[in-house]
Amino acid sequence: MGASDKMNMTAADTTGHQMAPRPVDGRLSIQHVGKIYDPEGARVVAVHSANIEIAPGDFVAIVGPSGCGKSTLMNIIAGFDNVTEGQVLLDGQPLATPNSPPRPGSDRVVVFQNGALFPWKTVLENVMYGPIVQRKMSSSEAEQRAMDLLAKCGGLDKVANSYPPQLSSGMQRRVEIVRALINEPKILLLDEPFRAMDTVSKTVMHQHLLEMYRVCHKTIVFITHDLEEAIYLADKVVVMTSRPGTIKSTINVNLPRPRTPDMMMGSEYLALKAQVIAGVHEEAKKAFERGEREHA
Amino acid sequence: MKSAEKTLETPIMNQPVVKNPKIRLPRINWRGVIAIIGFFVAWHLSVKLGFPGFREIAAPYDVLHTFLTRYLDNPDYWASWVASFKRVLYGFLIAQLLGIPLGLLLGTRQTFNHLVYPVIEIMRPIPPLAWVPISILFWPTTESSIIFITFIGAFFIIVINVHDAVKSIKKEHIWLAQSLGASSGQIFRRIMIPSVIPSIAVGMTLGIAVTWNVVIAAEMISGDNGLGRLTWEGYVSHTVTVVIIGMVSIGLAGYLSTIVVDYLEKKMMPWRVAR
Numbered sequence: 204m205g206a207s208d209k210m211n212m213t214a215a216d217t218t219g220h221q222m223a224p225r226p227v228d229g230r231l232s233i234q235h236v237g238k239i240y241d242p243e244g245a246r247v248v249a250v251h252s253a254n255i256e257i258a259p260g261d262f263v264a265i266v267g268p269s270g271c272g273k274s275t276l277m278n279i280i281a282g283f284d285n286v287t288e289g290q291v292l293l294d295g296q297p298l299a300t301p302n303s304p305p306r307p308g309s310d311r312v313v314v315f316q317n318g319a320l321f322p323w324k325t326v327l328e329n330v331m332y333g334p335i336v337q338r339k340m341s342s343s344e345a346e347q348r349a350m351d352l353l354a355k356c357g358g359l360d361k362v363a364n365s366y367p368p369q370l371s372s373g374m375q376r377r378v379e380i381v382r383a384l385i386n387e388p389k390i391l392l393l394d395e396p397f398r399a400m401d402t403v404s405k406t407v408m409h410q411h412l413l414e415m416y417r418v419c420h421k422t423i424v425f426i427t428h429d430l431e432e433a434i435y436l437a438d439k440v441v442v443m444t445s446r447p448g449t450i451k452s453t454i455n456v457n458l459p460r461p462r463t464p465d466m467m468m469g470s471e472y473l474a475l476k477a478q479v480i481a482g483v484h485e486e487a488k489k490a491f492e493r494g495e496r497e498h499a
Numbered sequence: 500m501k502s503a504e505k506t507l508e509t510p511i512m513n514q515p516v517v518k519n520p521k522i523r524l525p526r527i528n529w530r531g532v533i534a535i536i537g538f539f540v541a542w543h544l545s546v547k548l549g550f551p552g553f554r555e556i557a558a559p560y561d562v563l564h565t566f567l568t569r570y571l572d573n574p575d576y577w578a579s580w581v582a583s584f585k586r587v588l589y590g591f592l593i594a595q596l597l598g599i600p601l602g603l604l605l606g607t608r609q610t611f612n613h614l615v616y617p618v619i620e621i622m623r624p625i626p627p628l629a630w631v632p633i634s635i636l637f638w639p640t641t642e643s644s645i646i647f648i649t650f651i652g653a654f655f656i657i658v659i660n661v662h663d664a665v666k667s668i669k670k671e672h673i674w675l676a677q678s679l680g681a682s683s684g685q686i687f688r689r690i691m692i693p694s695v696i697p698s699i700a701v702g703m704t705l706g707i708a709v710t711w712n713v714v715i716a717a718e719m720i721s722g723d724n725g726l727g728r729l730t731w732e733g734y735v736s737h738t739v740t741v742v743i744i745g746m747v748s749i750g751l752a753g754y755l756s757t758i759v760v761d762y763l764e765k766k767m768m769p770w771r772v773a774r
Contacts, residue, residue, distance in 0.1 A: 283674050307677040319671035323693040323770050333679035336689075366770040386679060 225260040229389035229422035237288030249275040251447035264425045264433035268487045272448025273426045282307035312383035316395035320367040327363040333386040390422045442482045445490045557739040565740040582725040590649025598657030606665020627652040627713045645717045652713035653706035664698030700764040711753045
């Protein structure tokens with residue numbers, strides 16, 4: 204009973220719970236950011252003059268057709284890639300400028316679309332990895348903290364000693380989020396984390412993610428191509444255009460929290476959806492036609 | 500919603516994660532037993548009825564008789580086992596000790612790769628037995644030249660396997676470790692090494708089979724003891740029973756080595772066993 208009980212709580216019982224207070228850290232400013240691959244040769248413009256302001260504790264979704272530079276933007280924020288124009292600031296401190304090499308850090312941890320748990324470590328060891336390599340905690344402290352977080356995030360402490368390949372992809376993804384959260388990041392970066400999942404699992408994962416967001420209130424940047432998911436989860440939806448990747452529009456989602464699946468039937472949600480679809484459809488069509496021309 | 504979550508989570512929750520429910524006795528493959536009996540019957544009949552090609556071959560009963568009366572308690576026979584096993588062990592171990600670091604270096608250091616890889620690509624296709632003459636001339640003792648040839652057999656396999664494995668390490672794993680604050684030394688020890696262990700295991704499985712092939716052939720050519728020599732001497736002295744005893748012994752030795760290697764691989768990769 205215990206485990207599934209805890210997990211079922213998320214959907215029904217959140218109404219009585221309050222959001223954790225808004226954090227003071229985690230303000231992300233993306234200012235005129237541009238990224239050109241191979242500037243001397245082919246000059247592929249992946250991102251062009253992107254501006255996004257994210258307040259501490261905001262849940263921002265970036266949507267756009269495939270190849271629009273969403274993942275490039277994420278790699279820049281995470282510090283896996285550098286910018287060629289503009290700058291990215293985190294709480295006023297420069298994260299990425301054209302002259303600085305990419306610099307990853309535990310203040311912004313990524314959850315990747317294909318999953319990147321270390322298969323040779325147990326769930327617990329995976330979660331403990333960050334604090335241990337940074338020597339922020341002793342191994343007994345890290346274990347304690349990891350078990351707490353795993354338990355808090357839907358009873359994952361039950362599988363602490365399993366190896367990742369033994370878990371469902373949904374559980375793996377939740378463990379990955381916990382592995383990021385234990386480092387107290389200012390920003391959680393989610394790169395299409397539920398992409399390969401079926402609709403039912405996705406809905407379940409949305410509730411889990413919203414619950415984690417409620418409990419550990421952090422700035423979240425969520426990359427996706429799924430518009431409904433973006434509107435349902437986020438406070439702000441940023442729509443990107445493709446090639447060059449620019450920001451077409453930013454839509455504020457004023458749906459109240461906690462979000463529940465029945466909101467997806469509400470008129471407010473549907474109006475937002477229509478608005479976003481209009482923007483993305485135009486872009487997708489352009490991209491599609493361009494693709495056809497190029498392959499003709 | 501509730502039922503959906505249940506179907507998603509229960510199968511995993513119910514899975515025995517650490518515990519092994521009960522030890523089951525292996526079921527006997529009766530078809531296999533019949534096939535083995537059939538094989539011996541056919542062999543026996545072929546010899547007794549004097550089928551073409553079987554005139555010189557000993558019958559299974561004679562082989563067993565010779566084995567029980569002249570070899571089972573013969574220290575020279577068991578010394579052949581020890582000699583061959585020693586060569587395989589040395590050749591195999593040296594190949595792992597040199598091949599794994601070389602594969603890692605080739606995969607991680609580009610300048611080193613550009614310098615060394617072409618040489619390896621030239622040497623790799625040379626069959627280990629083609630090294631026999633050079634090896635005998637180069638090494639002071641027969642023993643060391645046989646070990647060297649055995650080493651060659653496993654070395655290139657392990658180098659190529661580890662090298663490929665380093666190239667195919669998931670970049671997300673490296674990125675993530677960097678994000679979480681791991682130093683490059685920690686990334687090497689905690690990310691790269693475990694990532695290549697499955698390929699090291701594949702290299703070991705292939706390597707042990709090749710070392711047995713090579714050691715037997717090398718013993719036939721230049722050895723003065725060992726299971727390969729035993730088999731060859733049986734042929735030279737026209738004692739077919741000895742040839743067959745040698746062959747069966749080699750088969751058993753290879754089989755035993757594979758069991759040991761499989762066991763080691765399971766120990767190296769606890770996460771694979773648990774799956």
